[in-house]
Amino acid sequence: MTGGFANPGLVADSIVDLCGALGLAVAMVTLRRRDPRGALARRFLVAMGLVAALFTLRALGWWSGSVLLGRLALACAALFPLGALIVTEGMLRRHAPRPGKIAVLAGSLLLVLASLIGLDDPGAVYDLALAGFQLLTLAFCGMLLFRRDQASLTASENTSVWRLGLCAFLILPFALSDFRELLPGIPVRLGGVGALLLVSILLVAGGAAPARRQRAAMLSLRVAGALLLGFAAALVTPDAGFAHIARLCAVALAGVLAIALAVDALSSSFDAEAPGVLDSLARSKAGTREALIAQIAAHPLFTSARRLDETALAEYDPAILRPALHSIGVLHASGRGWPWPPTDPAAERLAALMASHAASHLLVLGEAPLDLLLVTVPVVSADPATETALALVRRLLATAPSEARA
Known part of the structure; x- marks a missing residue:
């Protein structure tokens, strides 16, 4: 039970993952409240639910040393490409080409089966297969979004497609940092931070341009403040190296973004319950x-x-x-x-x-x-x-x- 806590890297990884799961859960509640019966909202809920389950199971698996929780987390990671394809189809309001859909479905099921029966033990091989499959699926989804029929979508829908594609591209480095076997020099997994940034950007993207600029400025202030807080915390630790500073900054950033999402959601809920x-x-x-x-x-x-x-x-x-x-x-x-x-x-x-x-x-x-x-x-x-x-x-x-x- 104490093995995970004795490793500073795993402690930082697990905190970032739990903050990411919290932020995704808040975003799911927010989306459901905004559009409880929307088809696109349900697709987003599925994709975000898979990522939230991945973060939660992975963190609990590290802390408890449970092999089963770790395998279930990998199964959620293997299903994420399918969730991304579902969201892409919802954004385009049309089905993906059948061969591509079958390939994504088959790849997800094979990787899920491999993780559940323990074929992930040679970590580098499985991580390479999972990372390659996820990248190929995201590239396929990006191609579908880029080659979409813009005339079939409204102006706001086309804008949302560009924003989603840009955000997904920007957080790609954060997602790749989760593959520790492929990138052993990364001091902390940043997948949770990437998910929090993506959710925060998507939730502030609506509304009029002045309101978007104000919310973007607030998000930038939160990110800068969190990074400064993490760096300041590292200063009180004697002989803190780069890895320790990076972990503290990642933990501070994940915590601030998760708390901000929760506070914003609660404030919105209270305002809705008490009409002005x-x-x-x-x-x-x-x-x-x-x-x-x-x-x-x-x-x-x-x-x-x-x-x-x-x-x-x-x-x-x-x-x-x-x-x-x-x-x-x-x-x-x-x-x-x-x-x-x-x-x-x-x-x-x-x-x-x-x-x-x-x-x-x-x-x-x-x-x-x-x-x-x-x-x-x-x-x-x-x-x-x-x-x-x-x-x-x-x-x-x-x-x-x-x-x-x-």
């Missing part, structure tokens, strides 16, 4: 501004909101405020983005109005007559998403008919 104010308004059947305001009053951001009409604004000179607030949607109490100088009469009155109600934001719902909504947003909640939500809420309320104006 925009979701409440989108689902609302209220037909008037007053009914909508009453509904959003239950949201924490609007519990202390104050609605003021021209009568309540009498001491702030509505005649001055009315033209000043023309074409104004939302004002921030800090004065950021105000179109007037601080000494302008309208600016002075609006600043006094917001200060008297301790409001952080002013939403203009109507101009003639004035209809204002004062909202107090805590500092800890004043993020860009909240600012956007306030602007959208204001737009929805402003376009809704008002009972008082009917």
Whole structure:
């Protein structure tokens, strides 16, 4: 039981593998939540499930010394080319050529059988056969993707194909590092890191271009921070060699990426279970501004909101405020983005109005007559998403008919 723990290389390998399995499991849950009945999602789940099982069984086999777990892990590795072909067919929305499909299926089954009956004992021979089979299958899948009929796919599908192919090519060196018998000089197996990077890139690839750039920047920051953390940890170890530094960096990177995927998935799940104010308004059947305001009053951001009409604004000179607030949607109490100088009469009155109600934001719902909504947003909640939500809420309320104006 202690043989694996006595080997620093196996300890690092197993930690990286378990982190890879965790990240893949999180990605599988995320994909299933996004598209529970999608055919392509099911194909991705099969392929990722095989890799997650490989990492888990291999790590447990190293720690326990179990020959059976090691052989089952090799069986999962032998089945991965079949999973890659299944995903490729799903991306192309058509079957692969029959001879190629039969060759991949036969090769996978032969390697699975060889691993289960113990023909993997001469490690270099089996590793060479497995690595060659995986590379040939990936090359076959890449050829199918490259020669696809682009007209039969949508623009987004063609973009997804290019991204998947590029990511698979970039993580190929990580996957090859798992064949220790072929590359004995590699200090740590990086297959788990490659899987985590692939999953992280694929999950941030959706959405608009600005959002993709932001998520890509966050991923780059996580990778750089993890590598620096691993290098810093190596500095506290006297006489740490390159192998030790590489293992610590790999462990830190795998851990950070796995934790980040788990945290992002949990955050998304919590947000889905607790619908925000925009979701409440989108689902609302209220037909008037007053009914909508009453509904959003239950949201924490609007519990202390104050609605003021021209009568309540009498001491702030509505005649001055009315033209000043023309074409104004939302004002921030800090004065950021105000179109007037601080000494302008309208600016002075609006600043006094917001200060008297301790409001952080002013939403203009109507101009003639004035209809204002004062909202107090805590500092800890004043993020860009909240600012956007306030602007959208204001737009929805402003376009809704008002009972008082009917």
